[in-house]
Amino acid sequence: MEIIQEFKIIWEYLRKYKKAVKKTAILAMVGATITAIIPYIYGRLVDAVSIEVFSLDFVLALLGIWVLMSLCSAILKRIVSVSASFTSINISNDLICESSEHIINLPLSFHKEKKVGEILSRITRACERLREIIGYMTFWILPQFFTVLVGVTILFFVDWRLSLGALTIFLPSIIITIYRTPSILEASKKLNEKFDQGLGIINDSFLNVQSIKSCAAEWFQKEKIDSSYKKEVASAFKKLIILWHNTTLCQQIILSLGFLIIFGYAIFLLKINQITSGELIMFLGYLNLVQAPLSDLLYQWISFQQGMTVIKRARKLLFIKPEHYNLEGKILKEVQGKVEFKNVSFGYKEKNLILTDINLTAPAGKKIAIVGGSGEGKTTLVDLISLYFIPTRGKILIDSIDIKKLNLSFLRKTIAYVPQEIILFNDTIKSNIQYGKPNASEQEIIEAAKAANAHNFIEAFPKKYEQLVGERGIKLSTGQKQRLAIARALIRNPKILILDEATSSLDMESERLVQGALEKLIKNRTTFIIAHRLSTVRNADKILVLEKGKIVEQGTHKELIKKKGRYFKFYSLQFKI
Numbered sequence: 001m002e003i004i005q006e007f008k009i010i011w012e013y014l015r016k017y018k019k020a021v022k023k024t025a026i027l028a029m030v031g032a033t034i035t036a037i038i039p040y041i042y043g044r045l046v047d048a049v050s051i052e053v054f055s056l057d058f059v060l061a062l063l064g065i066w067v068l069m070s071l072c073s074a075i076l077k078r079i080v081s082v083s084a085s086f087t088s089i090n091i092s093n094d095l096i097c098e099s100s101e102h103i104i105n106l107p108l109s110f111h112k113e114k115k116v117g118e119i120l121s122r123i124t125r126a127c128e129r130l131r132e133i134i135g136y137m138t139f140w141i142l143p144q145f146f147t148v149l150v151g152v153t154i155l156f157f158v159d160w161r162l163s164l165g166a167l168t169i170f171l172p173s174i175i176i177t178i179y180r181t182p183s184i185l186e187a188s189k190k191l192n193e194k195f196d197q198g199l200g201i202i203n204d205s206f207l208n209v210q211s212i213k214s215c216a217a218e219w220f221q222k223e224k225i226d227s228s229y230k231k232e233v234a235s236a237f238k239k240l241i242i243l244w245h246n247t248t249l250c251q252q253i254i255l256s257l258g259f260l261i262i263f264g265y266a267i268f269l270l271k272i273n274q275i276t277s278g279e280l281i282m283f284l285g286y287l288n289l290v291q292a293p294l295s296d297l298l299y300q301w302i303s304f305q306q307g308m309t310v311i312k313r314a315r316k317l318l319f320i321k322p323e324h325y326n327l328e329g330k331i332l333k334e335v336q337g338k339v340e341f342k343n344v345s346f347g348y349k350e351k352n353l354i355l356t357d358i359n360l361t362a363p364a365g366k367k368i369a370i371v372g373g374s375g376e377g378k379t380t381l382v383d384l385i386s387l388y389f390i391p392t393r394g395k396i397l398i399d400s401i402d403i404k405k406l407n408l409s410f411l412r413k414t415i416a417y418v419p420q421e422i423i424l425f426n427d428t429i430k431s432n433i434q435y436g437k438p439n440a441s442e443q444e445i446i447e448a449a450k451a452a453n454a455h456n457f458i459e460a461f462p463k464k465y466e467q468l469v470g471e472r473g474i475k476l477s478t479g480q481k482q483r484l485a486i487a488r489a490l491i492r493n494p495k496i497l498i499l500d501e502a503t504s505s506l507d508m509e510s511e512r513l514v515q516g517a518l519e520k521l522i523k524n525r526t527t528f529i530i531a532h533r534l535s536t537v538r539n540a541d542k543i544l545v546l547e548k549g550k551i552v553e554q555g556t557h558k559e560l561i562k563k564k565g566r567y568f569k570f571y572s573l574q575f576k577i
Contacts, residue, residue, distance in 0.1 A: 006304075006308045006312075009308070009311065009312070009315070010133060013094065013095065013134070014091070016091075017087050017090060020086075024087065024139055025139070028142075028143040030076060032143040032144070032146040032150065034072055034073045035073050036146075036148075036150035036289065037069065037150075038066065039281075039288075039289060041062055041069070042066060042282070042285065043279055044062060045066070046276075046277055046281045047276050047277065047279070048062060050277055080140075080143075081139075084135045084136075084139035085135050088130070088132075088135030088136075089135075091130060091131070091134050092128070092130050092131040095311075095314075096127045099123045099126075099314060099318065102317065102318050102320075102322060103123075103317060106323065107323050107389070108388040108389065109388075109389060115204065118199060119317070120199070120203070121195065121196045121199040121200070125192075125314075126311045126314030126315070129306070129310045129311055133304060133307045133308075133311075137300055137304055147293070148290050151290065152166055154286070162265075162283050165261075166290055169255065169262070169290070172254045172258070176254065177251075177302070180243070180250075181301065181302055181305055183243055184243050184247065184302050184306075185305050185306065187239050187240040187243050188240055189309055190236050191236040191237055192309070192310060194232045194233045194236045195233055195236075197232075198225070198229050198232070201224055202225060244302070247302075259291060262287070263287065266283050266284075325407070326404070326406070326407055327407060329406045329407035330405055330406050332406070335399060335414050336399050336495070337364040337365060337398070337496050337525060337526035338361070338364040338397075338399050338526065339361075339362040339396070339397070339496065339526055340395075340397040340398075341381075341394065341396055342397065343357055343358075343359060343393065343394040344357075344358040344384065344391045344393065344396060345357060345358070345391065345392050345393040345394055346380060346384060346391050347392055353549060354549050355384075355550075356549045356550050358381065358394070359551070362542070363526070363541075364399075364495075366542065367539070367541050368527065368528050368529070368541065368542050368544065369530075369536075369537035369542070370531075370543075371531060371537060371543060371544070371567065373547070376547055377546055377549045378530045379500055382498045382528050384396055385496065386411065386412055386417065387403055387411060387412075398411070413492070413494075414494060414495050415497075415498060416492045416497050416498070417489065417498040418482075418485050418486050418489045418497075418498070419500045420500045420501040422473065422481040422482055422484075422485045424469050424473030424485075425469075426469070426471045428463075428467060429461070429464075429465050429466070429469060429484065430442075430445055430465040432473075432484055432488060433445050433448055433487045435488055436448075436490075436491040437492050445465065445487075445491065448488075448491035449465075449484075451487070451490055452483045454483040454484055454487050469481075494525065496526045496527075496528075497522055497527040498528045499529045501530060515536075534570060540556070540557070541556070542555065542556065543555060545560070545566050545570075552565070552566055553567050
């Protein structure tokens, strides 16, 4: 049954804290039992003072027990509430950390397909729902129903007719809950989808605010957000509210009529002397005790189901296969840096290949340039070296060893990559450079910055290396971000270096200085350079020309110019030959 699976999911998170859960559950049940006994005490108290001659000591004893039990109940509720809150906070934090860590470990293909805002929405709302289910429903609502069970049991021994009448009220409430839940959950599911889509649009707006402003498209983006939230999300929300309140109304009518009938029956029993005044008061107490949780039954059950829908939707992410880090894979004592592609093809779908039959050898320490038009597969080709994507066919070798047999962490530590689009962490300049080598010393950070021609502009900041760069490095110019990324790559001292238009965003003076630094640093490193500006690849040891995912030409600059093929056409267009 699905409900059993849902409880298993909750227990999966509770199990880690089972000592605290066990302690809290025992205290909750003790508190629930005390609460259930209290109406019996004040019922007996009424009977005790109703007779002509009553024992004052007995009455005082009952009053003392009443007060003592009320205090114990209040103290236990407070302890349970605090303990449940602490446990639910720990569990929801476990879920958000588990989910975040798992998502970081997912392949790059996943991150290219999914919106950050949508994923973040799934995780955060699942954490909120899990905290509610653990903190409120598990340790608060369930003990309340235990109180009802104990109370009805006690009432059964007082008068079985009243107890049976109270139990019959449960039946129509349960039927309504079961009948109405599927339609409410379906409406809730649609709302979740619309809500995630809306957050995805908002997240995109924040990430691309500069593009929005540069196009003066604030009004256009506002319309997209309004369309998502004021129309689609609002419409889904209103439908859910109507379904919810209509169901609640039906339940409240049935409960009110049911309690009115059973109360009338109790008055009748009192009138014919079948029960005492104290038993009537006791019955009213238990009726009140039953009414609150019963009225809450629909709300809490559907809340639980809605919460589980959100949690299960977020947990689907956890079942996406992460990257295989091959922890048992080889770790080479020394890397020379020779890279070979042997009959390599790749496509997200095998029928639609992006790269076809790639064969190339990059000797250790040599500089390989990759040129071609947009969308020809240049970035995809170098991404395969780091195993961001697994080749559909063929092998990639480093120092004659298939990279699939290497430990993935080791492989990626061997390679430094400077992408065309630089994204920095919202942290200090020092931390952003140090990310390339977490244990790097301050002197190493400074040397890397100097090599990337970044030291001078860093020193000009008020806080120098402790300067915050802002979200995605928004406080820096594009050229400054590019140089920090180069410094972050260089500090790793890699054997294989990948530059994806690494100097494309620099002014002429900065480019000259960085190119000079790079020429020194790429010495004895196998370097792959993706370039659209052919002036940056003239001195490469080998130039590869990609067209439609295939290498159509390869050779040195002079050799390719002499061929007067595809490379010559690119060169002629750029330099107006």
